[in-house]
Amino acid sequence: MNKKLIPTVLAAALLASGCSLIPSLDRPATPVAAQYPVATEQAQQAAADIPWQNFFTDTRLQQLIQTALDNNRDLRVAVLNIAQARALYQIQDAQRFPEVGVSGSATRQRNQITGAYGNAFSVGVGIQSWEIDFFGRISSLKEQALAQYLATEEGRKSAQISLVAAVANAWLTLQADEELIDISRRTLETREESIKLSKLRLDAGVASELDYRQAQSLTENAKATLAQQLRQRALDVNALTLLLGQTPPAELLTSLQGKRLSDLPVMADVPAGLPSDLMLRRPDLRQAEQTMIAANANIGAARALFYPAISLTASAGFASSELSDLFDSKSKGFTIAPSLYLPIFNAGRNQANLEVAEVQTKIAAAQYEKAIQTAFREVSDALVSRQTLADQLQSQQAQVEAESARLKLSDLRYKNGVASYLDLLDAQRSLFALEQAVVQVRLTQLQNQVGLYKALGGGWTDAAAADTVAQAAPTAGKP
DSSP: OOTTHHHHHHHHHHHHOOOOOOOOOOOOOOOSOSSOSSOOOOOSSOGGGSOHHHHOOOHHHHHHHHHHHHHOHHHHHHHHHHHHHHHHHHHHHHTTSOOEEEEEEEEEEEOTTTOOEEEEEEEEEEEEEEEEOTTSHHHHHHHHHHHHHHHHHHHHHHHHHHHHHHHHHHHHHHHHHHHHHHHHHHHHHHHHHHHHHHHHHHHTTSSOHHHHHHHHHHHHHHHHHHHHHHHHHHHHHHHHHHHHTSOOOHHHHHTTTTOOGGGSOOOOOOOOOOTHHHHHHOHHHHHHHHHHHHHHHHHHHHHHTTSOEEEEEEEEEEEESSGGGTTSGGGEEEEEEEEEEOOOOSTTHHHHHHHHHHHHHHHHHHHHHHHHHHHHHHHHHHHHHHHHHHHHHHHHHHHHHHHHHHHHHHHHHHHTTSSOHHHHHHHHHHHHHHHHHHHHHHHHHHHHHHHHHHHTTOSSOOHHHHHHHHHHGGGTTOO
16 A cells, blocks of 8 residues: 555545434423422523622621632532543543554564574554544543533532532521520520529518429520520531631621621522523533433444444554664555454343443433422422411511510519419510520521522522623624
8 A cells, every 4th residue: 555545544534433323312301390389470680690799798608608619628529520520521532533653663583494683673653553433432432421521510510509508508507596595695694583583582481482493494494505505506617617618717706696687688589480490500400411411422332332343553664674774765664454343242242231321321311300300399499488488487576576575464463463473484485485486487588598599500600700691691682
């Protein structure tokens, strides 16, 4: 073969490759209703396009979230996984091209017939067993690696969403801890005064020992509750520390003291829109979709194993028995050796590989459908809770006001000898429990707002990206 034909052969091989055996991917129909169970407004701006800096308006919380994004180890691992997936994709993409290298050798051996020793020197440039991708096995694996890379990128976004929501919930929990501790301390002070009064009345013979012991029991209950809440606050600080990747600034924790959940800046409202928006906006759903695409591409690679594998080995250079004549024009030479391998019998291995790939695609499709259903439920739960928690909080606040009035009347009736001390203690116990319950409901309500923002895919867009989206949105669809 003429040396000038080598580039032509290589070009023809490249053009001949590219046949794909990847089946067309039939995406499953959305396995959820077209509307949420609770009626919602149409979203003018999707939650995923609202940066967390705009949703969480508390500057202290913004500082904590940014610290977590910079230092959280789980998020750092997610970013490194992207780099790894990108490198794996590049490795797989490189398989489409021949590996060209320089070779050289020098041997000395004895001729078995003549008994004389001879030398052999060679140097050249060559291609070692380059598989020509006639049936798309390598390109299928490339498509699989690309989808896996894209899935990893979506996984990073999903990890950021979870981290932002976790930090926000931890911050809200700490504020609730402070409010509960404040309630317990005020209650404990009141009960300690009450037990002193009961002791004086007991010593004066005006009250029974039963009244004194009941007051003592309530006082110790308040002490135990306060100790439990102080312990829980310390545990919640530890949880926030883990999320941040470092100790929270002392001044931020101090700023929570003496404050209530109702004092926190209001979070932005986010309309839910339609369930179909989730498929476009939630990174975890796009991750599941890319995983399904990757599994489908693997079917193409498994199918290609049933067809001949064609590879090419070629080299061009110099060979001579004398080192001084190695680069002489007469020492030039080249070789080109295409080879073909067609499997005839491998005990059903290729068929089993294809069946595995097809089943994996079905599994990925089922997981994609489950991810959609889970997302639909998360949004629906948040919407239902948003509607009912507001009513619950309003009713419990009214109940606290009524119980406070009852406590004042019970105390007055007891001092005038009209009611028993048991009525007074029952009013104190009921008011203490209700005040704590109001804090818990308000915390649940705020965390539900965070949960809705997360369920709608909010929390991964930064301010710069959101500005770009906002600027591009008005021009969408224009010529």
